[in-house]
Amino acid sequence: MKSLKQAIRHHSHIIKNGILPSVFFNNQLIEIYCKNGLLFQARHLFDRMPERNVFTWNAIIAGYVKNNGLTEARSLFDTAREKDPVTYNSMISGYVGGGHECQALELFAEMHGNGTHIDEFTLTSMLNLAARMSVVGYGKQIHAYMMKTNNDSDCFGVSSLIDMYSKCGCFLDAFRVFSEPGERDLVSKNAMAAARCRQGELDLALNVFWKDMDSNDTVSWNTLISGCAQNGRGEMALELFTLMAKNGVRKNEHTFASVLSACSSLKALKHGKEIHACVLKNGLTLEFVHKWWLSGCLLEFRMKEKGVPDALILINVLSACAIQSALNHGKEIHTYILRSWVEIEEKLGSALVDMYAKCGEIKYSEETFKRITGKDRVLYNAMMGGFAHHGRVNETIRIFKDMLYNCIRPDAITFIALLSACRHAGLVEEGEKYFDSMIKNHGISPEIDHYSCIIDLLGRAGQLDKALLMIERMEVKPDAIIWGTFLNACKMNRNVELAREAEEKLLRMEEDNGARYVQLANTYAAKGEWSEMGRIRRKMREMEVKKHPGCSWVYVENKMKIFVSNDRLHPEAEATYRMLEALNAEMKCGEHCSTMAGLMNL
Structure with a gap:
């Protein structure tokens, strides 16, 4: 079985015909379900298996580790009747990747103490741990163990040693490992180029890169582009990006992130916009695009901050803040506008009203609206849209009536806000009245x-x-x-x-x-x-x-927190669902109290 579709078909056939599957077959199913993120189905199958072997335990533990379910993985690890090096390696790599250094060290010590074989995967994980902790002494102990057990010449072992020494600041040791006799594959070469970039020796990094250039892959190019961007060589980063495209090398998010960073350091907004278009063309994630759009707009704003940015730049920045719900950035721009005595005319005012409404601060949105004189249709629409979005139907209708009183002609957007407000409040008669009025009284199709x-x-x-x-x-x-x-x-x-x-x-x-x-x-x-x-x-x-x-996101302490529907593997999932249950209980209580109050008034 290679695909999920095949696995489900075989599994359904076995259940339908009452066939008792082999342990080998069930292990394959668990592995395929875990690879596709179907942990619930994998665990359901695992719990009902009458017979298990070490491969069964390895498959389910690795599945939880890969899907960030470390707590459940450890619970399974502790209850596993059979363990081998793969079982330990899965848990150790999970702990290292998740930043749980102490647990990783404890498991490694346990592994060494009970005589479980320590292989190259274990050692690679522990070198990554030493690099994360920047404890070169510990890394050297692992290196000595690798030399003693003849594991220091393995390709992945060499690249991990280079990575560890360079991240600990021991660049001479990293170069010494790379220069030892033996063949060096692309992974080791990329690790050495990254080490030179960390050292700030870009010319030496380029020497490694240009040597046997035909073997370079996307990681090789990304390493050099990122290294140039981080070491103040933005022009070189852009040149490498152009050459990468000419050579037909596949670009990914890391490529664009690095080259956009170079554009920021060079204040090359025009190039940044061109690359932004390339990002959209390559169909990268919306989150990535929005993040750069916000940073790009802020870059453009800061470029002109010494003078007075024109209204269009400020409007673009506020629009970016509204899309990302970046309230703090939006407040900073508003503060700048007030401090610089920039005139808040209708369009800029509309951007401020819209930004505050979409960031959940409808009170600030209304206050901004009230302070602006000479309101136009766009500003009225922004305020009505904000109230409608927050379910404030009475305020939406009030703004609409004020709009008509001031002889401002409504448009199609005006009535979308009105009908949306009526929809949220369940006002059928009012909604139908405004719908008919739009056609008959205002001539809007x-x-x-x-x-x-x-x-x-x-x-x-x-x-x-x-x-x-x-x-x-x-x-x-x-x-x-x-x-x-x-x-x-x-x-x-x-x-x-x-x-x-x-x-x-x-x-x-x-x-x-x-x-x-x-x-x-x-x-x-x-x-x-x-x-x-x-x-x-x-x-x-x-x-x-x-x-x-x-998927949705929220900013907390200037950090974006992303939530996916039915996500049980999010690091803060338990606390989030507890809070949702509390809020649901409170809303039900409020509904019950309202009903009782209504009955008492009868």
Whole structure:
């Protein structure tokens, strides 16, 4: 079995036919499930195995280690009846990678004490530990042990020794290891180039790099580009990046991170923007793009800070802060604006209002809005959007009325904010009134976003027939957003018949979108239609589509904390879920108290 699909098919066949699988087969399944992040399924299988061997324990422990589940991995390690060097190596490498130095040292001592064979993987992990701790004396003891056991000539052993000595500042020892007789592979060569870069000897690093250039890989190029950027040789970093592209070497996130760092040090915003476009073209992670966009905008701002940056730069920076919810950076820019007596006109004011609203500070957003004289439509829309986003429907309507009172003509964005506010509050009559007013009184043709809001509003109110009639009468062709909104309404109202109609439309439009299959399966599950849910799941597997887990982030003490849906392996997962349970309990209590208060007033 090589693929997850094959593994699931074989596993299902065995369960269906009541076959007792071999230990070897189960070990393979556990390994494949762990490789694909399916720890729950792997553990479920492991717990039900009537017979296990050392490979079984190694597979499940390594799975937890690779998925950052060190606590559970250690619990399994302690209860394992059979252990071999692989068992110890998995735990030690996990502890070293996770920064748990003491536990790694304790396990290594235990391994040595009970006579378990110490191989090159163990030694490599311990050298990495010495490098992390910058304890060269400990690293030298490991080196001596390697020489004694004839493990010092292994390719990975040599590269680990070079890495350890250079990170401990012993560059002469690193060079001595590299210069010893014997063949040096690409890994050792890259390690030596990195050591020279750490030493600040870029010319010597380049000598290592240019020697046998045809063997260089992405890591080789990244090492030199990063070394040049970190040692104030930004021009050289850009030249190497250009040469890397000409030679057709594959670039990755580390490449772009290093070259963007060079652009920052050179204050070469134009080059940075070009590379930013290249990042987008290569389809790198959104988080990476947003991080650089924010830093790039701040760079542009700082370049002109000695003078007075024009409003466009300030607006770009504030927009970047809004996207990343970077409240502290946003406040710094606002402080600069006030300190420099920069005029806060409508567009700049709108950027400030939007930034504070998207960073969760609706109070600051409102205060900024009130202080600006000569408000225009963009500013009103920003404030209405902020209130709508925070579920403040009365304030949204108040701002809209103030907008009309001041003879400012609303546009399509104005009504998206209004309808969104009505949707959050469940105000069906008001929502329909504003929707009709938009068309009849203001001559604005509804767009997909307007229809999506009104359909969601009707769906939440249980008026599915009315929502379906609205879809049929739409002036624009309904897209996947509209049918997805309608499907959510079907799920809330547990209407399977209408859900089937939405299914047909949705899968015709987005048959390769895994999120739609999950949405459909959940809709049928809400009604208890398990056979229908199973049908959708099977179809999803047949189409080989996957749903990417939802992701969100928050800034805490200037650090970005990223959370993924159903993530149980996050280092702070336990505390996060405990807090969520407490908040849910508090909300239920508040709901109960409100209900009791209402009954007492009857």
